[in-house]
Amino acid sequence: MARKLDTNVLSGWAFLAGVVLAVILGLGFAGGLTAGWIYVLVIIGLIVGLVNVAGKEVNQFLLSGVVLIIASSLGQEVTQGVSYFNSILQALLAIFVPATIIVAIKNAFSLARK
Numbered sequence: 660m661a662r663k664l665d666t667n668v669l670s671g672w673a674f675l676a677g678v679v680l681a682v683i684l685g686l687g688f689a690g691g692l693t694a695g696w697i698y699v700l701v702i703i704g705l706i707v708g709l710v711n712v713a714g715k716e717v718n719q720f721l722l723s724g725v726v727l728i729i730a731s732s733l734g735q736e737v738t739q740g741v742s743y744f745n746s747i748l749q750a751l752l753a754i755f756v757p758a759t760i761i762v763a764i765k766n767a768f769s770l771a772r773k
Contacts, residue, residue, distance in 0.1 A: 674711050677703040677754050685747030692749055700753035707754065708761025717766050724759035728752060 677700065684696050692700075712720045731748040738744045 671711065673703070674707045677707060678751070681750035681754055682747055685750045686743055688746050689742040691746060692753070696750075697753050700750055701757050704754040704757035705761060708758035708765075712758070712762045712765075717762060717769075720762055721759060721766065724755050724762070727755050728759060731755070 680703070681700060684692055684700070688696070731752045735745050735748050738748075
């Protein structure tokens with residue numbers, strides 16, 4: 660009998676692949692990411708927000724996402740001379756901003772239903 664694939668495992672791997680892709684792209688595009696790659700990372704972030712985070716993980720993800728977004732945004736100003744690091748932070752922002760927004764909206768609707 661074929662095993663049913665666990666969506667949590669798949670979405671967890673998708674999230675990990677997105678973060679690894681963000682780091683690789685950040686290292687590859689030291690001058691800044693192209694618009695096409697930013698769209699790819701945003702789509703990955705939307706998928707992560709829609710599929711990966713649910714239930715008890717919501718508050719932890721939102722807290723971690725907000726901290727990462729703030730640190731990455733402010734970190735880009737502090738590390739302007741290190742172009743590779745800035746590109747990595749930009750790529751991480753492209754994933755985490757949409758994911759955090761989607762999870763926050765889902766959480767708000769969940770709270771409104773109660």
